[in-house]
Amino acid sequence: MMSEPVLKVEGLRKSFTVNRRTVHALNGVSLVLHRGETLGIIGESGSGKSTLGRIAVGLDTPTAGELHIEGMRIDTLPPPVRREKQRQCQMIFQDPYSSLNPRLTVGRQIGEGLFARGERDWPVIKTTVADLLERVGLKREFAKRYPHEFSGGQRQRIAVARALAPSPQIVVADEPVSALDVSIQAQILDLLADLKKDGNLSYLFISHDMAVVARLCDRIAVMHRGRIVECGPVRAVIENPQHPYTRNLLDAVPRFGRRRTGQKPVPVHLPQHGDDDTFVTVAEGHTVLQAAGGF
Amino acid sequence: MSIPYLSVRDLSVSFVTGTGNFYAIDGISFDLARGEILALVGESGSGKSMTSLSIMKLLPAVAQMSGRIQIEGQDISAFGRRQMQDVRGAKIGMIFQEPMTSLNPVLTIARQMTEGLVRHNGVSRREALATSYTWLEDVGIPEPDRVLAQYPHQLSGGMRQRIMIAAALALRPGILIADEPTTALDVTVQSQVLDLLVDLKSRSGSGILLITHDIGVVAETADRVAVMRGGRIVETGTVDEVLRSPQHDYTKALLASHLTVDKGLKQREAEFERARP
Numbered sequence: 406m407m408s409e410p411v412l413k414v415e416g417l418r419k420s421f422t423v424n425r426r427t428v429h430a431l432n433g434v435s436l437v438l439h440r441g442e443t444l445g446i447i448g449e450s451g452s453g454k455s456t457l458g459r460i461a462v463g464l465d466t467p468t469a470g471e472l473h474i475e476g477m478r479i480d481t482l483p484p485p486v487r488r489e490k491q492r493q494c495q496m497i498f499q500d501p502y503s504s505l506n507p508r509l510t511v512g513r514q515i516g517e518g519l520f521a522r523g524e525r526d527w528p529v530i531k532t533t534v535a536d537l538l539e540r541v542g543l544k545r546e547f548a549k550r551y552p553h554e555f556s557g558g559q560r561q562r563i564a565v566a567r568a569l570a571p572s573p574q575i576v577v578a579d580e581p582v583s584a585l586d587v588s589i590q591a592q593i594l595d596l597l598a599d600l601k602k603d604g605n606l607s608y609l610f611i612s613h614d615m616a617v618v619a620r621l622c623d624r625i626a627v628m629h630r631g632r633i634v635e636c637g638p639v640r641a642v643i644e645n646p647q648h649p650y651t652r653n654l655l656d657a658v659p660r661f662g663r664r665r666t667g668q669k670p671v672p673v674h675l676p677q678h679g680d681d682d683t684f685v686t687v688a689e690g691h692t693v694l695q696a697a698g699g700f
Numbered sequence: 701m702s703i704p705y706l707s708v709r710d711l712s713v714s715f716v717t718g719t720g721n722f723y724a725i726d727g728i729s730f731d732l733a734r735g736e737i738l739a740l741v742g743e744s745g746s747g748k749s750m751t752s753l754s755i756m757k758l759l760p761a762v763a764q765m766s767g768r769i770q771i772e773g774q775d776i777s778a779f780g781r782r783q784m785q786d787v788r789g790a791k792i793g794m795i796f797q798e799p800m801t802s803l804n805p806v807l808t809i810a811r812q813m814t815e816g817l818v819r820h821n822g823v824s825r826r827e828a829l830a831t832s833y834t835w836l837e838d839v840g841i842p843e844p845d846r847v848l849a850q851y852p853h854q855l856s857g858g859m860r861q862r863i864m865i866a867a868a869l870a871l872r873p874g875i876l877i878a879d880e881p882t883t884a885l886d887v888t889v890q891s892q893v894l895d896l897l898v899d900l901k902s903r904s905g906s907g908i909l910l911i912t913h914d915i916g917v918v919a920e921t922a923d924r925v926a927v928m929r930g931g932r933i934v935e936t937g938t939v940d941e942v943l944r945s946p947q948h949d950y951t952k953a954l955l956a957s958h959l960t961v962d963k964g965l966k967q968r969e970a971e972f973e974r975a976r977p
Binding site for chain 1: 965
């Protein structure tokens with residue numbers, strides 16, 4: 406028995422107008438995120454994965470489609486309730502250098518989330534901030550310092566603490582380790598895995614890196630040109646990819662034991678998906694988008 | 701033994717700081733022959749990009765450089781600005797990580813590609829344009845005619861990086877320094893660009909100094925590898941030797957922290973098992 410998903414989007418569409426041209430970032434995306442689950446969104450630049458994440462946390466509004474948080478449809482709620490629900494969904498950004506305010510102490514930035522939640526007791530805020538810092542592997546007294554005093558890895562820990570401050574149910578992490586060295590990457594991934602051990606937190610983990618997604622995610626959704634083309638348990642999708650684009654993506658990942666010969670690869674024909682295309686179930690929980698005319 | 705095309709001996713680069721000299725590069729030596737790919741691998745701050753900048757003599761004025769850099773047996777360490785202009789592009793080509801900032805936004809691709817050819821090879825603009833056309837075709841750019849008339853912002857990142865490679869190789873340099881050439885690119889585009897580099901290396905016979913943080917890329921493309929840390933080369937050898945039986949602790953650590961798809965899957969599943977009551 407599956408409980409109600411913490412996050413659900415249905416038929417999400419988003420278009421932007423750039424230079425009088427309309428760009429469709431999302432062409433009808435539907436997915437669910439269950440409690441305690443980590444869902445990976447993998448895709449390349451322009452696939453719409455970041456737009457999806459921004460809509461989930463309320464930084465963007467969809468052109469069409471529905472966003473449900475904890476079973477409630479967000480856009481029909483009165484503003485105060487909507488803000489309250491939207492607070493359940495927090496974000497970690499890619500670049501820990503530009504996502505922290507350089508002029509505020511770390512403690513102040515983390516504390517703002519608690520204040521927004523309605524906490525007005527300063528000693529309580531102070532203690533909670535220190536607890537949060539400790540939870541992400543930093544020292545309690547770091548609250549007094551400014552972002553420039555920290556390394557990239559430490560800053561990303563601060564960004565994690567800030568995201569956790571309002572006690573969200575969902576954390577959307579948009580390429581949270583892409584800007585970090587590999588050894589630091591591993592530490593942040595371990596931290597993210599550790600934080601959801603009690604089973605309440607859910608992640609929407611957006612990344613272009615197949616290895617990172619394999620490390621952290623229970624299920625993955627592969628995005629291409631504003632559509633999810635394949636979705637399923639992480640091992641199933643990686644070991645038995647069904648969509649030509651997924652295969653392409655997996656094959657491009659550099660690996661040991663393969664040498665490049667300089668031979669031009671055989672061009673792969675990717676299907677042009679339309680709005681009438683439907684998902685076909687390959688195995689339990691593993692679905693692939695099938696073009697109306699077949700592959 | 702023949703003389704290697706590029707030979708670097710005891711290269712050091714230091715900066716004067718409030719607390720004494722800081723060595724960004726601390727006495728490194730290596731050789732690079734034509735037709736081989738040597739990878740300099742390391743994390744940020746290891747000095748790998750500084751190494752390429754010192755070979756090209758593009759270091760900031762405050763940097764102090766010592767050591768010997770030889771090209772075909774000729775010492776270029778004492779070369780002035782004028783002499784370096786004949787080395788850059790013609791003998792050593794360079795491509796950077798960010799093809800947006802390394803192409804001039806207000807000049808057409810044709811202007812930027814022909815500039816070096818006219819300057820170094822003394823050919824006419826018309827001949828240079830013809831050569832550029834052929835090279836754009838070689839790096840897999842559809843409709844070179846149209847692209848030559850375009851400006852950098854009209855092209856995608858992958859296209860711009862191909863143009864950089866074409867522009868660099870059109871001058872037939874003995875070696876090409878590629879500083880994180882695929883880091884800013886999507887993985888499928890990275891794959892195409894790496895194939896292209898390997899193909900062009902074998903066809904043009906240029907040596908490539910590949911600077912990267914990605915061991916996966918090294919494993920697939922490089923012949924030899926030098927692992928850098930804190931301005932020093934801590935281990936060097938053929939790719940097979942270094943990746944299969946690393947000797948230095950840092951190389952071991954670097955390999956251990958390199959995340960592959962397979963390792964990722966296993967690590968997550970092991971965690972899941974441990975968490976089960």
